[in-house]
Amino acid sequence: MADPVTIDTAGHWLSPDAAASYAQMRAAGLPAGGVTSAGRTAAEQAELHAKDPGVATTVDKSPHVKGQALDVSTSSSAQTWLLANGAKYGWTRPLANEPWHWLFGGTASSGGVTQTVGNVVSNAR
Numbered sequence: 756m757a758d759p760v761t762i763d764t765a766g767h768w769l770s771p772d773a774a775a776s777y778a779q780m781r782a783a784g785l786p787a788g789g790v791t792s793a794g795r796t797a798a799e800q801a802e803l804h805a806k807d808p809g810v811a812t813t814v815d816k817s818p819h820v821k822g823q824a825l826d827v828s829t830s831s832s833a834q835t836w837l838l839a840n841g842a843k844y845g846w847t848r849p850l851a852n853e854p855w856h857w858l859f860g861g862t863a864s865s866g867g868v869t870q871t872v873g874n875v876v877s878n879a880r
Contacts, residue, residue, distance in 0.1 A: 759794050759822050767793035770822030773859040776844045777825075783840065789833025791855070794822035810853070818858050825857040 760774035761767070767790050769777055781787070795803070800820050803811035811817070818824040825846075827834045837846060837857060849858045 756821060762793060763787070763790060765790070767825075768822060769793050769825070769859070773823050776846065776859060780836075780840065780844050780846075783844075785836050785840070786832040789827045789831030790825055791828055792819065792826035793824070795819040823859045825859075826855045827857060829854050 757771050759768040760771055762769055762774055762777050768774070777785075795817070797814045797820055800811065800814045800817045804813055804817075814820055819826075827837060834855070841847070841857060845860050846857045848854060848856060850856055
């Protein structure tokens with residue numbers, strides 16, 4: 756992975772392509788705050804998986820380790836904004852049982868139908 760990019764004052768980071776999309780969303784009105792987690796080291800992911808394997812996946816399957824995922828407080832204005840606008844920038848909620856989890860450039864499940872959402876950063880308006 757290319758060098759991670761810090762996205763906020765809390766030190767959260769993403770991969771360069773996900774961070775570019777995040778910056779576009781911020782410029783388009785995504786409220787600051789609300790992010791509870793973003794990129795994670797392999798060690799951090801392994802620790803989370805060991806504590807709660809029912810919620811945190813293994814290192815090799817986690818988009819957080821690749822800097823391609825955000826966790827956002829479901830009661831935040833950022834979550835509300837993402838629900839309305841995130842898909843325009845390539846962000847989806849891939850897991851119905853994890854409403855806080857947002858994936859960049861991945862696959863979303865909607866009503867039992869899986870749809871692929873590509874990297875649309877260059878097409879975002």
